[in-house]
Amino acid sequence: MRDARLAALLLAVGLVVALPAPAAAEVPENPTFHKDIEPIFQRSCQVCHRPNNMAPMSLMSYQETRPWARSIKNKVEVREMPPWHIDHKVGVQGFKNDRSLSDDEIETIALWVDSGAPRGNPEDAPSPVEFQEFGAWTIEPDVIVSSPPHTVPAEAGDWWGDYIVPSGVTSDRYIQALQTKAGDLRVVHHALTYAVTDPDADLNDSSQDAFLNEYAVGKNADVYPDGTGRLFPADSRVRFSFHYHSVGEEVTDQTELGLVLYPEDYEPDHILYSRQLGQAGELDIPAGQVTRHDGYQKMYLPGKLTGFQPHMHFLGTRQCLELIYPTGSTEMVNCANFDFNWHIVYNYEDDVQPVYPAGTTLHVISYHDNTEGNRGNSDPKNWTGGGSRTIDEMAFSWISWHDLTEDEYKAELEARKALADND
Ligand code: HEC
Incomplete structure (x- = not known):
């Protein structure tokens, strides 16, 4: 460690x-x-x-x-x-x-x-672990948004799909903490939530939305550090993006998103962003091949990365995130294998969140496997390209970060150098 x-x-x-x-x-x-x-x-x-x-x-x-x-x-x-x-x-x-x-x-x-x-x-034997009671909030939400009832049949293939529902929040507010709570833990394999500001948003395309939160079993609320928040724009709706799976008995699920908001008119020192970055250009994934695609995003201000989540579809197998510094030198931040069944947000511990100077480029490297060797591949005989249907492919990262001022950046750098010298 x-x-x-x-x-x-x-x-x-x-x-x-x-x-x-x-x-x-x-x-x-x-x-x-x-x-x-x-x-x-x-x-x-x-x-x-x-x-x-x-x-x-x-x-x-x-x-x-x-x-x-x-x-x-x-x-x-x-x-x-x-x-x-x-x-x-x-x-x-x-x-x-x-x-x-x-x-x-x-x-x-x-x-x-x-x-x-x-x-x-x-x-x-160790003493048994007390797991959190099923269905408990670990925060006290000011606003609770519920997904519509969705019936999962006793036996059916997995279902991937979205719902968009009103939030009832009518002014710009900053989120201090948030939590997603599955209605029935057995059938909700995963659920992602987004703030949707476009009134004409496409049900099948979350690319213009602001990512909020990922539901995973056993995960408590996301609580942002003091003075840090995420904007929830006035009249935003909430997108719930589900992966449901059947459990041998018919189950109706309603999942809830709970938001703790900073007071009205409060603006945090650091605004957290989560965006789809490093989208590769045209995806070209020929039958029977493993491909690599590269995407780039220049950051004009110094900043700090708080989370990384690869996003691809069934053919995606691995993604890496690299920083290209203004000097031209590079550092690999992380690589993660990818499995479409699991959408995992990798949130850095507070003291290891990578910081970078103004002018740094985020470089996202995505690998797709269109061979028979890829178990997620039902159709290795066909070319695949980009698109928003589940059977099309994608290649970007959900990156969570906040900007720093030049002074804050210098102070962070000094603090980390001192720590590294003492270690
Ligand atoms: C985040 C939830 C989660 C955690 C943590 C987890 N599992 Fe699983 N496990 C699942 C789910 C869900 C499945 C069903 C297959 C799938 O969806 O990938 C599964 C499947 C399995 C299977 C295959 C069962 C079969 O039907 O063949 C084994 C074995 C297994 N897990 C062992 C483990 C062990 C051992 C650990 C800890 C070291 C562990 N799992 C941790 C959720 C989890």
Whole structure:
């Protein structure tokens, strides 16, 4: 962790260093469920894998876990579970809500499965985790906007689609905190929300909207640092963008967005923006090929990145974000693999949010795989291009940032240099 932080600090300062190798592996010799595996599951799996939740099975007890041992090993080794697709070996590390496993934890799980998945001594079990009550607000919203009732049939293919509903907010207001709450956790695979200002907005195209929030299981509210806020323009409507999936029983969902607003007429020192940046030009993805497309966005003011979320469709497999400094030198900020089933916002921990000088260009590099080897690809025999239908492709990043004044930028830089020197 410390090395990752140091790397992030240096990244912000524009220095590259070779980092020492990680410490010797901490993998127990004879791992058992209660002693070694259960603590990992508590931190990284149970938030989804518990009864009446989105995941297909519960991993709360030994009995429930045992039949899945082989499959668990497979899924964690390829880093499909927990769903978190940041490349640990590239760029900034240190994210909010990061449940990903360390290499040692993955090795521990693999060793446990290979040695017959022993239970061990129940007395070694950690005390159970108290999960947040289903359906609780963790903020006190001033405004609650609800999506229309959507009935998910007992058995049907996954449904991706949008609803746009009025918010009732009639003047420009700044958001201090916000939270999305699924009506039924089992069927809402993910939900994204946007502020829609165009009265003629297209139901199938969110590109002109302002991104607000991503719903993910177990995620609490987004609470912005004091003096920081996001504009919710007067008369905005709210777009809910859903991925619903069936659970063997008919379920009607209504998901809610809760907003905590700063007082009327209050303007925060830093306004947070979330926009689609680095959109590649024409996408050209021939049948049977893996392609790379590049998009660029110049930032005219100094600033600070707070979050990064790759956006592509079924053929998207990986995206990287690089900074090109005005001097011409470059730094890779992050790379993340991509799976259309999981829209994950990677929000940086406050002390590693990358800062950059005026004139920096954000460079977004997107990879699409139009071969048979890509499981998400139902049609490897056809050329694919850009467009807003789910079967078309996209290549941009949702970037969250706020601008800094030149003085603020210099102060941030000094503070980080000092920290890096002391480390
Ligand atoms: C954010 C929620 C979430 C977290 C955290 C999570 N899972 Fe999952 N898991 C799911 C969902 C949902 C599925 C169903 C497949 C899908 O949608 O990708 C799944 C599928 C699986 C499967 C495949 C089940 C099958 O039907 O074959 C395994 C095994 C699994 N998870 C293990 C784990 C383990 C082990 C962890 C922790 C190290 C974990 N998961 C963390 C949500 C989660």
